[in-house]
Amino acid sequence: RARAGAWAAAARVAQGRRRVEGAGRSPSPVARSQRAALYVHWPYCEKRCSYCNFNKYIPRGVDEAAMRSCLVTEAQTLLRLSGVQRVESVFFGGGTPSLASPHTVAAVLEAVAQTAHLPADSEVTLEVNPTSAPASRLAAFGAAGVNRLSIGLQSLDDTELQLLGRTHSASDALQTLAEARRLFPGRVSVDLMLGLPAQQVGPWLWQLEELLRRCDDHVSLYQLSLERGTALFTRVQRGALPAPDPERAAEMYQEGRALLREAGFRQYEVSNFARHGALSTHNWTYWQCGQYIGVGPGAHGRFVPQGAGGLAREARIQTLEPDNWMKEVKLFGHGTRKRVSLGELELLEEVLAMGLRTDVGITHQHWQQFEPQLTLGDVFGASEEVNRLLEQGLLLLDHRGLRCSWEGLAVLDSLLLTLLPRLQEAWQQKTPSPVPGG
Structure with a gap:
């Protein structure tokens, strides 16, 4: 715990130094095969949203100490297997990783720092749901080493939030956003969905304009995708809800990106917009086809397994179900269920x-x-x-x-x-x- 605290303290010093001096330059270049991003999947949620088909579980109780131990073990095993010497970013996703304790986040970061070089100014992102992130908890995550938040806001309309099965209200979302910006200035991203059933262009643009009056320097716009097996898909199939209108969704997207451009945001990726240089370096690794290591139930990865004598990059998927994944990690050091070598x-x-x-x-x-x-x-x-x-x-x-x-x-x-x-x-x-x- 003390070592984790020391790493987090160093990270905070580096973060402040970069803001003041414009520092944060990378040390001498490391070969591409020796660099990677790390994704950590927390599989648990309070409830399943009506549109979600991600690998997540609603548990009656979570043995967090066991989950923490397995996340640490798998992170270290896969880092050694990959031969990666420098981790350039860490992203805690889910599920709802803000339901995990800050101690779990700190333990994983410390394990990474012990196994590879994790620069003190590396981007460390935590996905946050408003109902699981009061200010005191956000501050504790910051003390654990998190320096960037991604808030699953999704909508500023309470009726739409209920349709999506979200547990927070628009008021909850804006309060969490204000607290996040106070604690992590310039390092807060928000998600906004478009293309919902019966959603209209004008009211949605009002939401985006309202968000721009309150948000930080990073916005993600995501079009709803109706996934088979979800509650929302079933309601549309049965005729209880109108099917989303693709032409209307396209108009929302075009109007929204134009509005963001006028507000000084750069559309640096199809769904992602940033100003003042606040790009997500972790996601940039994905888009540049850099190596990334996926840790946790159902996580995906792409890396060359140097430790196994591999020559080709592999696509890897970890075992989906948390209890089975933990059993495999305890037996083998990792829970990789599927490995596919990628051809040229x-x-x-x-x-x-x-x-x-x-x-x-x-x-x-x-x-x-x-x-x-x-x-x-x-x-x-x-x-x-x-x-x-x-x-x-x-x-x-x-x-x-x-x-x-x-x-x-x-x-x-x-x-x-x-x-x-x-x-x-x-x-x-x-x-x-x-x-x-x-």
Whole structure:
């Protein structure tokens, strides 16, 4: 506990130094294979929201000491297996990780710091639900080493919150937001959903405008996705609720991103907006196809298992059910249920699809780290279909690399329908199939 407190104290000093001096520069570069982000999944919630199909559980009682011990063990095991020497960010997600105790967060951070280099100014994010985050608890998480909060606000309309099955009111959300901004100035993100059944454009834009009067420097806009097996899906299927209108949702998204741009926010990713440089460095790792290690029940990861003599990046999924996951961690040191080696083309498809989600897109230098033989020009430059997208102003391919325009970001899924087949075709031309009997 004392060691965890020492790490958290160092983190607070570094955080203050960066704000005052503009410090926080990375030490000497570490090879890509030795750097990673860490995701920690807390699987428990107070109740299941009507739209949610995430891996979460509503327990009668949680043995937090056992869960804490297993999270620590798995984090250390996977860090050693990956050969990662530097953890650049940590994200506590869920579930509702703000239901965990600050001591659990501190223990995991200390375990990471003991196993790899965790710089004192690394971004450490905690997802927060308003009903589980009074000011005193937020302060305790800060003392444990958290330096950024992501608040699941979702709506400022109490009727919509009830429809979504949220346990908080709009008043609760705004109070938590105010307390979070006081404790973590410049380091608070809020989520707002759009495209709900019967939701109208004007009232939703009013919510966003109200939020902009009170929020910090990071906003995420997420369109509702009706997932089979959820209560909301069932109500729509039975006709108890109207189906969300995709055209209306698209109008909300376009109007919302324009409003955010006017307010000084940069749309640095399809759903994420930041000002004053408050980008999420953890999520940026995902979009840049960096390595990340997933810890906890159902967590996902992408890394090269150096400790097992691996050469290819693996997609990993941990065992879903918490009790079974804990049994496996106690037996084997980790609860990885599924491992899939990613082929070179599969990795390039991820680089393309994830990189184009950002306003930076894919630079030539970034692409060459994954594909040193085929340039972006080789793959896309001679395609008539791609050139039509360039002429329409939806894509840009120039000395910087390949990226979507502001208009193109809004229709990325349709652009990928052209780009992914072109990548696959170029890859097949580069690596022709062997001739039978040759």
